[in-house]
Amino acid sequence: MTEAAELPPPPPTARTVFGDHLPHAVRYAELLADAGVRRGLIGPREVPRLWERHLLNCAVLSEAVPQGVSVCDVGSGAGLPGIPLALVRSDLRITLLEPLLRRTNFLQEVVELLGLDHVTVVRGRAEEVLGSLSPVHVVTARAVAPLDRLAGWGVPLLRPYGEMLALKGDTAEEELRGARAALSKLGVERTSVLQVGEGLVDPLSTVVKVEVGESPGGVRFAAKRAKAARTGRPPKAVRRRR
Template identity: 80%
Template sequence: MSQDTTPVSALPEPPEAAHKVFGERLADAVRYAELLADVGVRRGLIGPREVPRLWERHLLNCAVLSEVVPEDVTVCDVGSGAGLPGIPLALVRPDLRITLLEPLLRRTNFLQEVAELLGLEQMSIVRGRAEEVLSTFTPVHVVTARAVAPLDRLAGWGVPLLRPYGEMLAIKGETAEQELKASRGALAKLGVVGTSVLQAGVDIVDPPSTVVRVEVGESPGGVRFAAKRAKAARRGTGRRQRR
């Protein structure tokens, strides 16, 4: 069967864990899964082979990230793609104000459609790359990411978007510890003051989601990024004053 004709019927029923995780938003999670299995496949946002395992490998794997996200904070999901982990996180955590950051138009169009359909009013969609929006972006408490890039490169994009003493939470696989070890030098240059590897969704998803936590200090992104942001802000102020 070709990629653009995968039927929604290939999507399995939500497992028992989905009822527990999504609760009263389960119907919305089902609708999102249906959109991924149908429109998402036809637009090339997700592969047709992923449809049978959408619940365990994708929706639940992302939703359990909520276990390690603080309450009532701002979140930026970098390289959100088809909305993972940002949309499942928004469904289970209405206290969060989430920005989905994605550079590709066909993906941001899909994300906007999903946000409107599911009534996710606490969620906004921004088209662009992290390094492109840095000068105008309001720093957040938490940056999330999944399957975007190796940790050192991902941190270079995500850490500068953080507020002082914020944290980046990256869903990784079995190589999380090795990635973290290999990235320590790059992380130190970005103003990272603490790192850890966490397990989320124990007894909910098998295997649990492996999350790398990267914590920053007073100057997220290091001195170079702080200076770049300040310079851009001064330019913006000057332009407004000259009008």
């Protein structure tokens, strides 16, 4: 049996990023390294680099998120980037959207354990909750799908003039070029590639920013939203246990 990898202590920059919430970030890292690995949410090889590659890389996304907005983390998985973002930004109203039950169970346990009252866990796919989940100011995503496909899921969840922030790697510019036609059909008006985390992470976190106009998702998705709203079918939220 392979011995479990040891979780390293938080690097010095973690105090700068998480501030008073560093103990909660440490507890989250411990949960990822233990239950996250056992349940197959992350690979065991990721444990030694949880801080630099995952928690800090996601937390610095907060630099690109406006104050006091609603956020939907699409395909949240083990909670990345949604949980680190929630730890550094209590002003946000965050929905962690994830279709798999074993992942939503883990996410709800984390939310309850860390006392993240501004975070809601919803089980479902983006296309399933369209119309029943209130449109949000910001959609976030990390390692979910290529940009053109991701935009098809995330952009329709935005309110007018909202934005999608997708954490990407070295292929960000290439993905953006390849997705321009699809983005245009979705009502995207502006795109850009940002670098966040200066002085905090190395390499910097790369973010593709997609901004929509008055009709996010285009006419077809506006019709789907209206139809879904008429049916009154709520998303499958994971309820807080009493």
